[in-house]
Amino acid sequence: MNRIGVFGANGRMGLALLEAVTNNKNSQLTGAYVRASSPLLGMAVKQLNSAVAEELTFSDEAEINNIDILIDFTLPAGMRAHLKTAVAHKIPMVIGSTGLNKDDMHALQQAATQIPIVFARNYSVGVNVLLNLVQTAATKLGEDVDIEIFEAHHRHKIDAPSGTALAIGEAIADAKGWQHDNVARFQRHQDEQAKSQNEIGYSVLRGGDIVGEHTAYFATSGERLELTHKASSRMTFALGAIRAAGWLKNKPAGLYDMQDVLDLK
Numbered sequence: 393m394n395r396i397g398v399f400g401a402n403g404r405m406g407l408a409l410l411e412a413v414t415n416n417k418n419s420q421l422t423g424a425y426v427r428a429s430s431p432l433l434g435m436a437v438k439q440l441n442s443a444v445a446e447e448l449t450f451s452d453e454a455e456i457n458n459i460d461i462l463i464d465f466t467l468p469a470g471m472r473a474h475l476k477t478a479v480a481h482k483i484p485m486v487i488g489s490t491g492l493n494k495d496d497m498h499a500l501q502q503a504a505t506q507i508p509i510v511f512a513r514n515y516s517v518g519v520n521v522l523l524n525l526v527q528t529a530a531t532k533l534g535e536d537v538d539i540e541i542f543e544a545h546h547r548h549k550i551d552a553p554s555g556t557a558l559a560i561g562e563a564i565a566d567a568k569g570w571q572h573d574n575v576a577r578f579q580r581h582q583d584e585q586a587k588s589q590n591e592i593g594y595s596v597l598r599g600g601d602i603v604g605e606h607t608a609y610f611a612t613s614g615e616r617l618e619l620t621h622k623a624s625s626r627m628t629f630a631l632g633a634i635r636a637a638g639w640l641k642n643k644p645a646g647l648y649d650m651q652d653v654l655d656l657k
């Protein structure tokens with residue numbers, strides 16, 4: 393049985409994770425962590441998610457005990473603090489936070505020399521298969537192909553483009569032998585420059601309650617291939633994270649991703 397603690401337990405993903413852990417027969421929810429300043433401290437978790445056991449209350453994220461694996465789907469500042477806590481307690485970690493910068497990625501790599509970490513910008517099986525499909529499309533469609541990535545998410549999402557859109561772009565750049573930073577084009581407004589074929593263009597929509605949609609476009613002069621993934625429930629990501637937690641338990645220190653978990657490499 394894996395004893396699991398969830399950071400950002402009151403967030404959209406946090407609440408989905410609490411339910412997924414509760415319903416998983418190989419896991420036990422032993423920590424629902426919120427900020428030290430949160431008004432939720434001490435409140436029964438059941439009041440926000442009826443699927444969770446009666447006795448569990450929200451607790452301070454600095455007071456970790458009785459945990460085998462920690463899960464973090466928060467924001468970059470939260471992730472950085474939670475990573476330090478996990479390293480200090482030597483507890484493996486599953487991380488889904490997006491919007492991370494280069495320094496955050498460096499901190500992840502450093503932490504992974506001490507604890508095992510799965511970091512994925514999307515925990516759905518479909519997106520992880522998509523990461524392989526876009527590489528095939530990028531290499532088989534020849535040089536005369538224009539590549540663009542579109543993503544759509546709910547009105548509350550802060551980072552843009554999404555972590556998944558960037559992961560798709562990076563997978564394509566790898567397959568093409570490009571440096572992603574050199575070919576990513578994030579805006580065209582007043583750019584007065586036509587598209588180059590050594591370029592990955594990104595566009596973003598925010599609105600309503602869209603859970604997460606991503607399309608990679610491969611357009612040549614005469615045909616167009618569109619590869620789309622649509623998530624219809626956050627539970628998809630939560631179930632993927634629980635699967636990653638089970639996979640991670642006895643792994644050596646290192647930085648892994650969901651393609652490792654799913655054996656897709």
Ligand SMILES: NC(=O)C1=CN([C@@H]2O[C@H](COP(=O)(O)OP(=O)(O)OC[C@H]3O[C@@H](n4cnc5c(N)ncnc54)[C@H](OP(=O)(O)O)[C@@H]3O)[C@@H](O)[C@H]2O)C=CC1
Pocket residue numbers: 399400401402403404405406426427430465466467468469470471473487488489490491512513514515516555629
């Ligand atoms: N990898 C994947 O498959 C997926 C990743 N995500 C990512 O997960 C993250 C969370 O998304 P979502 O649940 O929609 O967001 P929410 O805004 O609903 O939740 C964010 C949570 O993080 C907490 N938090 C934010 N900043 C800090 C901080 N500095 N210290 C401690 N806790 C903090 C919030 O606490 P408080 O309420 O107190 O502010 C809240 O509990 C995003 O980065 C998103 O992109 C989402 C879905 C799937």
Ligand SMILES: O=C(O)C1=N[C@H](C(=O)O)C[C@H](O)C1
Pocket residue numbers: 490491513514545549553554555556557603604605
């Ligand atoms: O914020 C979200 O909601 C999501 N974030 C992830 C991302 O940035 O790619 C994954 C998913 O698309 C939902």
